[in-house]
Amino acid sequence: xxxxxxxxxxxxxxxxxxxxxxxxxxxxxxxxxxxxxxxxxxxxxxxxxxxxxxxxxxxxxxxxxxxxxxxxxxxxxxxxxxxxxxxxxxxxxxxxxxxxxxxxxxxxxxxxxxxxxxxxxxxxxxxxxxxxxxxxxxxxxxxxxxxxxxxxxxxxxxxxxxxxxxxxxxxxxxxxxxxxxxxxxxxxxxxxxxxxxxxxxxxxxxxxxxxxxxxxxxxxxxxxxxxxxxxxxxxxxxxxxxxxxxxxxxxxxxxxxxxxxxxxxxxxxxxxxxxxxxxxxxxxxxxxxxxxxxxxxxxxxxxxxxxxxxxxxxxxxxxxxxxxxxxxxxxxxxxxxxxxxxxxxxxxxxxxxxxxxxxxxxxxxxxxxxxxxxxxxxxxxxxxxxxxxxxxx
Numbered sequence: 001x002x003x004x005x006x007x008x009x010x011x012x013x014x015x016x017x018x019x020x021x022x023x024x025x026x027x028x029x030x031x032x033x034x035x036x037x038x039x040x041x042x043x044x045x046x047x048x049x050x051x052x053x054x055x056x057x058x059x060x061x062x063x064x065x066x067x068x069x070x071x072x073x074x075x076x077x078x079x080x081x082x083x084x085x086x087x088x089x090x091x092x093x094x095x096x097x098x099x100x101x102x103x104x105x106x107x108x109x110x111x112x113x114x115x116x117x118x119x120x121x122x123x124x125x126x127x128x129x130x131x132x133x134x135x136x137x138x139x140x141x142x143x144x145x146x147x148x149x150x151x152x153x154x155x156x157x158x159x160x161x162x163x164x165x166x167x168x169x170x171x172x173x174x175x176x177x178x179x180x181x182x183x184x185x186x187x188x189x190x191x192x193x194x195x196x197x198x199x200x201x202x203x204x205x206x207x208x209x210x211x212x213x214x215x216x217x218x219x220x221x222x223x224x225x226x227x228x229x230x231x232x233x234x235x236x237x238x239x240x241x242x243x244x245x246x247x248x249x250x251x252x253x254x255x256x257x258x259x260x261x262x263x264x265x266x267x268x269x270x271x272x273x274x275x276x277x278x279x280x281x282x283x284x285x286x287x288x289x290x291x292x293x294x295x296x297x298x299x300x301x302x303x304x305x306x307x308x309x310x311x312x313x314x315x316x317x318x319x320x321x322x323x324x325x326x327x328x329x330x331x332x333x334x335x336x337x338x339x340x341x342x343x344x345x346x347x348x349x350x351x352x353x354x355x356x357x358x359x360x361x362x363x364x365x366x367x368x369x370x371x372x373x374x375x376x377x378x379x380x381x382x383x384x385x386x387x388x389x390x391x392x393x
Contacts, residue, residue: 008131011185012140013147015124018084019117020151021178024253025171029159031236031357032249033168037099041236045357048232048350051110055346058118062339065123074191076127079119081186084179086116091176095169122339127189129329129338137326145264145319149311151178152257160250213328215385217341220321221348222379223287227314229352230291230372231256234307237365242300252307259311260318267316277387280320287313288376295369321345324386 026048034044061079070078090113097106132140155178162170234256235249244252270279290310297303325341359368 005136007185009140009143011182011189012124012128013143013150014182014185015080015120016144016147017151017154018087018179018182019121020148020257021155021175022087022113022117023148024152024155024159024257025175029163029171029235029246029249031232032239032246033099033163035236035239039099039103041357041360043103045232045354045360047107047110048353048357050107051114052346052350052353054111054115054118055121056343056350058122058346059336059340059343061119062122062126062336065126066336074189076123076130077186077189077191079123080127081120081183083116083118083120083123084183084186086119087113088176088179090116091172091179094172122342125338125342127191129326130191137323141319141322141326142265142267145267145315145322146261149257149260149264149315153254153261158250160245160247160253163246163250211385212388213341215382216324216328217344219379219382219386220325220341220345221351222375222382223317223321224345224348225352225355226291226372226375227287227317227352228349229356230294230310230369231314232353232356233360233365233368234294234310236360237294237297237369238300238303240365241297242303244300248300252303255304256307256311256314259308260315263312263315263317264319265315266312267319270316270320276320276324277383280324280383283313283316283320284376284379287317288373291369291373291376295366295373 030048031041031044034047035041065075065079069075090109093109094106094113097109099106128140128144155174158174159171162174235244235252238244238252239249267279267283270282273279274282286309290306290313293306294310297306325338328341329337356368356372359371
């Protein structure tokens with residue numbers, strides 16, 4: 001592994017940046033792409049839920065990485081490279097799919113793309129857990145969440161402009177090119193042999209029998225259900241009420257992404273400065289307020305600061321859950337255990353996208369935002385159990 005902290009952080013940031021560019025498409029344009037092809041928000045929600053399934057089943061990819069040193073290159077590096085390669089291939093294939101007549105082919109390609117992303121995602125997390133001291137974990141999570149959000153910021157405006165000016169195929173070609181950025185640093189990684197105490201051990205899975213782990217998983221599921229369900233609706237809501245263009249949708253997503261970058265960093269700092277209890281509670285209240293504010297946006301101009309503040313809440317929630325998950329993870333099953341905790345959050349994402357899409361077809365967008373804002377209160381009962389766990393006050 002790189003001895004320079006700066007290079008290590010840059011590599012992890014770039015790998016999460018690569019996830020962010022795909023997130024940028026899904027958050028700013030995917031729902032609009034579906035609507036422009038005659039499909040509905042229900043179709044978009046169901047598609048998103050199916051496409052995210054690899055992030056639920058990536059538990060097994062984590063176990064594979066923990067157990068198998070692939071080609072003698074390590075437990076993480078070769079899997080990361082393979083995942084990045086799959087993502088590039090799928091992005092190049094997407095423009096050949098006609099969404100309106102070949103919907104299920106589009107779903108299949110998206111599923112495979114997400115499988116590649118799930119592979120390099122879980123192995124990136126495993127590599128971070130293998131090589132990062134506990135004192136640096138909060139900082140690293142801020143870098144990774146910020147890197148992913150920076151990917152959204154950099155590409156959101158570009159994708160909207162490309163969709164308007166050059167057409168949808170160039171959106172996917174651009175994403176394929178940007179996926180290449182992380183390759184050089186990953187190729188330079190030389191994994192060291194694991195210490196005896198970090199070798200794969202089935203008995204370590206007994207940790208999942210503890211109530212704090214169950215409470216953390218439940219809280220994470222709800223967090224990601226709420227923030228992703230709300231986020232999917234922002235641009236369709238603005239288009240329905242204020243007739244925004246694809247380019248404007250990209251700009252709104254850019255502002256949201258800046259908020260996520262700052263929220264990711266500040267979320268980690270809140271945990272350090274206020275403690276985990278007060279840090280998470282403050283973010284919960286902030287999330288409730290900002291999602292509620294989305295429901296009362298009166299104009300396109302007023303949308304800018306509200307979307308930025310929502311981005312802050314989005315980034316802070318992510319960074320805090322990821323940092324808590326790292327604190328609970330057993331080293332001997334690092335990628336496996338962390339991927340299970342991430343899979344739970346991804347179930348929340350898939351459910352949130354699906355349910356919010358269905359609700360948006362049945363109810364006014366403003367009403368759905370209020371429902372999602374109120375759901376933050378459902379997280380409260382799980383927090384005391386987490387705080388009582390050792391070293392997690």
